[in-house]
Amino acid sequence: MTKTMLPAGTFEGQTAIVTGGGSGIGFGIARELGLLGAAVVIAGRKAERLEQAVEALRAENIQAVAVPTDIRDPQQVDALVDRAIAVNGRLDVLVNAAAGNFIVDSEKLSVNGWNAVVNTVLNGTFYCTRAAGIKMIEHGRGGRILSIVASYAWTGGPRTVHSVAAKAGVVAMTRTLAVEWAHYQIRVNALCPGPTDTEGARPLWADPAEAERLKAKIPVGRFGTVEEMAQAASYLLSPYADFVNGEVFVIDGGEWLGKGLTS
Ligand code: HXC
Numbered sequence: 001m002t003k004t005m006l007p008a009g010t011f012e013g014q015t016a017i018v019t020g021g022g023s024g025i026g027f028g029i030a031r032e033l034g035l036l037g038a039a040v041v042i043a044g045r046k047a048e049r050l051e052q053a054v055e056a057l058r059a060e061n062i063q064a065v066a067v068p069t070d071i072r073d074p075q076q077v078d079a080l081v082d083r084a085i086a087v088n089g090r091l092d093v094l095v096n097a098a099a100g101n102f103i104v105d106s107e108k109l110s111v112n113g114w115n116a117v118v119n120t121v122l123n124g125t126f127y128c129t130r131a132a133g134i135k136m137i138e139h140g141r142g143g144r145i146l147s148i149v150a151s152y153a154w155t156g157g158p159r160t161v162h163s164v165a166a167k168a169g170v171v172a173m174t175r176t177l178a179v180e181w182a183h184y185q186i187r188v189n190a191l192c193p194g195p196t197d198t199e200g201a202r203p204l205w206a207d208p209a210e211a212e213r214l215k216a217k218i219p220v221g222r223f224g225t226v227e228e229m230a231q232a233a234s235y236l237l238s239p240y241a242d243f244v245n246g247e248v249f250v251i252d253g254g255e256w257l258g259k260g261l262t263s
Contacts, residue, residue, distance in 0.1 A: 014038045109161065
C-alpha cells in the first residue's frame with residue numbers, strides 16, 4: 001500500500017460517510033480519509049462485507065462504523081445520516097461511491113433492470129446528497145460532497161444505457177448543487193475514474209488477451225489503482241481544493257480522450 005499524499009491529520013475531527021465503502025474504490029477512499037484522521041461511516045447493502053471492511057480499517061487505527069443501507073430507500077438513507085452524526089456530532093464529508101451496473105443490449109434491458117440501476121445510481125445518490133446536505137446546511141459548518149461518475153456519462157457507453165443515463169444525471173446534479181449550495185460553503189464535485197484494478201472489475205479483464213486489448217485503449221498503457229483514486233478523492237475533499245467546485249475530475253490515464261487516429 002502506498003503512503004497517503006496529504007499532511008497527516010488533514011481530516012482530523014471530521015466525519016465522512018462513504019456509500020459503497022465496503023469494497024473497491026469506495027473502500028479505498030474510506031481508508032485514505034481514515035488514515036488522514038477522519039471518522040468514517042461506511043454504508044452498503046451487504047452487512048457482512050461492511051463488517052469485514054470495518055475490521056480492516058480498525059486494524060489501521062481508523063475510527064470506522066458500518067451502517068448497512070440500501071440507498072434506494074430514503075428512510076434508510078436518513079437513518080444513515082443520523083447514525084453518522086451520532087459518531088461525533090457532525091457531518092463534514094459525503095462520498096457517493098455506491099453503484100450498480102451490468103452489461104446488456106439495450107433492447108433486452110427490462111424495465112426492472114433499468115429501474116434497479118437508475119434507482120441506485122441516480123436516485124440513491126440524490127437521496128444521500130439531499131439528506132447530508134440538509135444536515136450540513138442546518139449545522140452551518142459547510143461540507144464537501146464527492147460523487148463517483150464515469151466518462152461514458154458524456155461519451156455514451158453502448159450496452160450500459162441505464163448506468164450511462166444515471167451517471168449523466170449525477171454529473172448534472174453535481175454542477176447544479178455546486179452553484180446552488182456554494183453559499184452554504186458546501187463544495188460539490190465528482191471523481192471520474194477510468195478502468196481501475198478492483199476485485200469487482202478484475203473479472204472483466206481476467207482473460208490476459210482481453211486485459212491487453214483494454215490496456216491498449218489507455219494511453220498510459222495500464223489500469224489505475226485504488227490508491228490513485230483514493231488520493232485524488234482526498235485532494236478534492238481537502239482544504240487544498242477549497243476553490244474547486246462543480247468539477248468532474250477525470251483520472252483515467254487519458255482513456256476517454258483516446259489515442260487519436262495518428263497514434
Ligand atoms: C440483465 C439483469 C442483470 C444482468 C440484473 N438484471 N442483473 N439483467 N443482465 N446481468 C435485471 C434483473 O433481471 C431484474 O429485472 C432487475 O435487473 C433487478 O435485478 P435484481 O437482481 O433484483 O436487482 P438488485 O438486487 O437490486 O441488483 C441491482 C443490480 C446488481 C444493479 C442489478 O447488478 C447489483 O447490485 N450490482 C452491484 C454490484 C455492481 O454492479 N458493481 C458494479 C459497480 S462498478 P427483471 O426484469 O428480470 O425483474 C460500475 C462501474 C462499471 O458501475 C465500469 C464499467 C467499465
